[in-house]
Amino acid sequence: MTHQAVIGILLSCLPIQALAGQEGYSCSRSPADRSVTRPVACDDTHGFGLITPTQLARPELRALFGGKSEAEIDKDPRLKNLALEAKFRTTSNMNGARFRFPSGIERTVFRGSYLAPLFSRTSVTRRNRNDREDARAQCMQSLVKDHGLSKIVNYDELDWPSAKNLTEEERESLFRNNPKASYWKFNDVTGRTFQYKISKVPGTDDPARKKFIFDDLARIIREIEGKKEDPGSVYIHCYGGHHRTGAVYGVLQKCIGGMSVEKVIEEYRCHIGYESEARRGGQHPDNETVIREFPCGDYFT
Numbered sequence: 001m002t003h004q005a006v007i008g009i010l011l012s013c014l015p016i017q018a019l020a021g022q023e024g025y026s027c028s029r030s031p032a033d034r035s036v037t038r039p040v041a042c043d044d045t046h047g048f049g050l051i052t053p054t055q056l057a058r059p060e061l062r063a064l065f066g067g068k069s070e071a072e073i074d075k076d077p078r079l080k081n082l083a084l085e086a087k088f089r090t091t092s093n094m095n096g097a098r099f100r101f102p103s104g105i106e107r108t109v110f111r112g113s114y115l116a117p118l119f120s121r122t123s124v125t126r127r128n129r130n131d132r133e134d135a136r137a138q139c140m141q142s143l144v145k146d147h148g149l150s151k152i153v154n155y156d157e158l159d160w161p162s163a164k165n166l167t168e169e170e171r172e173s174l175f176r177n178n179p180k181a182s183y184w185k186f187n188d189v190t191g192r193t194f195q196y197k198i199s200k201v202p203g204t205d206d207p208a209r210k211k212f213i214f215d216d217l218a219r220i221i222r223e224i225e226g227k228k229e230d231p232g233s234v235y236i237h238c239y240g241g242h243h244r245t246g247a248v249y250g251v252l253q254k255c256i257g258g259m260s261v262e263k264v265i266e267e268y269r270c271h272i273g274y275e276s277e278a279r280r281g282g283q284h285p286d287n288e289t290v291i292r293e294f295p296c297g298d299y300f301t
Helices: 003-013 059-064 070-074 077-090 135-147 161-177 186-190 206-225 243-256 261-272 285-293
Strands: 095-100 106-112 149-154 182-185 233-237
Touching: 070 077, 077 161, 095 243, 106 135, 106 206, 106 243, 135 149, 135 161, 135 233, 149 161, 149 206, 161 182, 182 186, 206 233, 206 243, 206 285, 233 243, 243 261, 243 285, 261 285
Parallel strands: 106 233, 149 182, 149 233
Antiparallel strands: 095 106
16 A cells, blocks of 8 residues: 555544634733734644544554554554654644744744645545645645745654655645745754754753754744845744744743743643643653753843
C-alpha cells in the first residue's frame, strides 16, 4: 500500500474539524487590545498524542496499525510518522495576537502547526474533495485575504517524509494564494536544527547551552519582526505547534507582548495538553525554563 493510500485511510477515520467562524482561540491569554479573531476555517484544536483508543478501535485503523496501541505506534518510526502526518493535516493548534516591537514595527503573528492542504496530491482520500472544499486550503486563503499573511517562519527539525511533504505543500499553498509572500525555514538558513532541549545542546555548561538556545530564539523572533517595509502578518510553526513553537511564542508573548510569565506558561500548557501534574500532556520542563529565564532586556530594547 502506498504512503498516499495509507494517509487517505487515516484521514477518512480521523475527525475533520468543522469550519470555524470569526471567533477567538481557546488557548489565548492575550489581552483584548492584542487579540485577533480566528481566520475563517482555521481550527485551534489542541492537545498532545498520536491517536486515541477510540480511533484505534476502528476496523480500518486496527488493520492499518496491526492492532498496536498508541504507545507501540510511538516506538515505530514508520507508523509514528504516518499517525503524525494525519493528525497535523486535521488539527492546527492555532493561536494569534498583535505585537508591537521595540523598533516600532507592528505585526500580527499566528502560531500553530503545518498548514498543508488537508486533501492534497499526496493525501488521496475516499472523499472527492477539491481545494475550494478543503478546510485547510480555506484557512490559508483566509489568512492571506483577511489577515494579510505574507510570511511563514518554519523551524521544524524533523527529517521525516511527512515533514518534507507538509513543507512542500504548505509552501505551494502559500505562494498560490500570495505569490509575493516569503517562506523562511530555520534549517535551510542555518544548516542545523533549532534545539529546545537544554541537555541536547553540545557542551556541559548549562548557562552556555541556555544562551545557545536564547540566541536561536532571538534570531527567529527578529525574523518574525522583519523590516518596516515588510507587509502583512506572519505564521510561525514547528511540526505540531507544541515544544519549539511553545518556546518561541512564549518568549514573544513575554518579551514583546509584555504578558506575565504566569499567563505565558498557562497559555503554553494549554497548547501542550497539560491538565495537571498527574496529566501533563506534552509538557517539557526545558520549554518552561527557557520561557522563564529568557533575558528580554539582553536581546530586545
